[in-house]
Amino acid sequence: MIKLKILLIYPPFPFGRGMASIMCSPPLALLNLAGTVPEHNVDILDLNVDKSYGIKKMEEKLRKYDLVGITCMSATLRMVVNLCKLAKKIGIPTLVGGFHPTLDPNVIDKQDSIDMIVRGEGEITFKELLSGKPKKEILGLSYRENGKVYHNPERPFIKNLDELPFPRNDLVNRKPYQYLWIPAWNCETSRGCTFTCKFCCVNQFYKRSYRTKTPERVIKELYQIPPKVKLVFFVDDNFTLNKKRVMRICKLLQKTRLNKKFVFVCQARVDDIANNPDMVEEMHKSGFICFFLGFESFKQMALNRMNKGYSLDKVQKCINLCHDNGIMVFGSFIIGNIGETKEETRKTFKLMKDFNLDFIMTMPITPFPGTELTAEAIEKGWVEKDLKWENIKSGESKPIMHTPDLTADDIQELLSESYRSFYNDTKFLIRKYLLKSQFFSNPNFKWTRKFAYKFFKNGITKFVMRLDKIVDEAYLTT
């Protein structure tokens, strides 16, 4: 067997320094892929961390490898294509994987700098490709041969996620990775989601399936996280979908005392949290400090039109439950939900504060390839039929569609307004953090003191300013 030299690249964050200075996560997909081929030499280049690469330096780097593999979200396609062009210029084969090429495989037909794409889960396909197996026999692979593109049949999902090798955490430097300046790492415990939210890529990528690693495997994976990491982000899109499993993970976190070593953040659904007070209590005891929840909107009709599938009566219950248990709520919202006007969106901004959310993040409605929303948007003319992601410089941060009620400019204006309304409202912040602060009054929030020094050292104002910067960068870059 020939030992190959492979370079796996994570392209830079399209929003530039603002967002990257607040959060920087390890490139888990690439660490996983590297774990499948210990027989080859794999290097990882995370361009969010190493910003010293110009064209010349990149060319010199690429020359040292037999193959370059790049992860690709829609927002990074332009960058990925540029990297592939550079690699092809010096004769290095290119391989691209991730959400964008999976949900728009025709990207290989349109971009002749891309030699191969891996559709769907990459681990087995990548290993087979490097083993020298004939390309035409590799499921999930699309490739170019003699100027013609072939799309092999798709690969079935991996049945048992416990059989995946561990991510090669040793291939990157731990230090740059942080969430709000707390040394952080990512861990994946399940794949997919069974819900049908219209705008979501995850239910399309995983065809509404849901598979899990066993709680025992999750614990083993946590033991492999590099020393000094304090915060673990479970990247699963719906961590709490199987309550029994969550309860078992919690038991093990307490038993192994990993809840003393780490604090945990996960993504979950509003209704799952509201409906399961015993689970939230157990998660608090196990070290969970923040839930990242996709509220999307506080208008029921808009939620219904987006197939979000939760009802607004759950919101206050969910947030109170989290706060009673010392868990912060990071709310994520879509600006431009179908069926929402400017005034209705502004009502949502007010409710973000009335409901006492701890952090918010807003994203413009985006027609990601393959989603139900995109099909509807094309049909109704809310987006160009032949939208070229490779031409979009600032990713989806700049609105690229309109809705029946909002123009792209309205969406852009509302995005900036959302951050100002939440993070620049001094009265709200003083009331929240000083006068009525659960951080002082609720003993379950004692954990925040551990991080208070770092947070204040970097400065809450600096944090707010950086959020403003995200808004500026996101909308001013073209």
Ligand code: B12
């Ligand atoms: C964690 C995360 C982040 C982290 C970054 C993590 C990192 N450094 O890797 C943060 C918070 C920074 C982030 C930011 C953003 N994210 Co994000 N993120 C995720 C999340 C929740 C998990 C990613 C992950 O680690 N998964 C686990 C790994 C193992 O799976 P994977 O990445 O899919 O990789 C597998 C395959 O795709 C494939 N593969 C992937 N890359 C490659 C490369 C090669 C060469 C090969 C062969 C195979 C391959 O093989 C892997 C193993 O099976 C996903 C949702 C999801 N379920 O994946 C969203 C997701 C990927 N993010 C998304 C988006 C939109 C963004 C943002 C644009 C959001 C925003 N407005 O800020 C930014 C842009 C970031 C950027 N760099 O451009 C979308 C992407 C949609 C799309 N069509 O592009 C997703 C799908 C969320 C969603 N529900 O829509 N994100």
Ligand code: SF4
């Ligand atoms: S619940 Fe979350 S991950 Fe599941 S389909 Fe809806 S948005 Fe996607």
